[in-house]
Amino acid sequence: MSIKTIAGVNVDVNDEGYMTDASQWNKDVAAGIAAEEGVELTDTHFELMDWIREKVATGDTLTLRGIGKSGVVDAKQFYKMYPGAPLKKATKIAGVPKPTSCI
Amino acid sequence: MEKEKKMPLKKIMLICSKGSIEDVYAALVMGNGAVMEGIETKMFFTFFGLDAITKKTMDSLHTSTVGNPAMRMPGGLAFPTMLGGLPGVEAGVSKMMRKQMDDLDIPPVSEFLELITAGGGEIYACKLAMDMFKLTKKDLSDEVSDVITVGDLYEMCDGEGVQIVFT
Numbered sequence: 508m509s510i511k512t513i514a515g516v517n518v519d520v521n522d523e524g525y526m527t528d529a530s531q532w533n534k535d536v537a538a539g540i541a542a543e544e545g546v547e548l549t550d551t552h553f554e555l556m557d558w559i560r561e562k563v564a565t566g567d568t569l570t571l572r573g574i575g576k577s578g579v580v581d582a583k584q585f586y587k588m589y590p591g592a593p594l595k596k597a598t599k600i601a602g603v604p605k606p607t608s609c610i
Numbered sequence: 611m612e613k614e615k616k617m618p619l620k621k622i623m624l625i626c627s628k629g630s631i632e633d634v635y636a637a638l639v640m641g642n643g644a645v646m647e648g649i650e651t652k653m654f655f656t657f658f659g660l661d662a663i664t665k666k667t668m669d670s671l672h673t674s675t676v677g678n679p680a681m682r683m684p685g686g687l688a689f690p691t692m693l694g695g696l697p698g699v700e701a702g703v704s705k706m707m708r709k710q711m712d713d714l715d716i717p718p719v720s721e722f723l724e725l726i727t728a729g730g731g732e733i734y735a736c737k738l739a740m741d742m743f744k745l746t747k748k749d750l751s752d753e754v755s756d757v758i759t760v761g762d763l764y765e766m767c768d769g770e771g772v773q774i775v776f777t
Contacts, residue, residue, distance in 0.1 A: 568715070570715045571642070571646060571725060572715050572716075572717050572721070572725065573715060575725065575728075581728070582724070582725050582728035582729070583728040583729075585728075586728055586729045586730065590648075591648035592646060592647050592648045593646065593729070594646055595646075595647075608715075609639055609643060610639060610642060610643075610715065610716055610717075
């Protein structure tokens, strides 16, 4: 656990760089993390981030399938938006914990 | 002492040779997981594993209710082998299992294959097994890239940080 300054805000992050306090998140912080992850954010990214944050807030498990059915993007678009490891990057940028699901 | 260098997995070839729910899903979950980690993923279906990529059978796979000591009744009671052999029991149990998986957001096989290819994973069928079961490319899911030989398979596994997993 450590404190990191992203976009001028001090945020608590864990060893892997995931934010541990969702209330410290804002769009500038998201953009800061996205830059580190090599992701360029678009309106769709932010729309999906809202959906992800809402899901996590209600205690639901995030899955690739769930995101594909979110109505915001399908699985193919999701992979394009976050090249490499989509679910890990998307959650990191959205300021929510790393997903624990296997699918 | 020199610190050991990390060698991340870059590419994986998963071979699925069986057609029961548990065997197919083990391969699919590992394949999809690899794609989600950004690992170059290829899957090769052979023998009874072809059922998992054959349009007619892929979404109605069965699990075996006989000769499976881990099979339990709902609630944990032992499942008598004699009962497992009765007509319709295997179909019923399999249906129930698929339903339980769906409740956990585990997709049906056809959709799982779509998720894997959506992330750039590749699905292949074994030529020899196709000939044996008298199947053609048309019988297979649209997500299947190609029908290949074992030689093609090994050629695909070139490079550093590659693993072949047989399930």
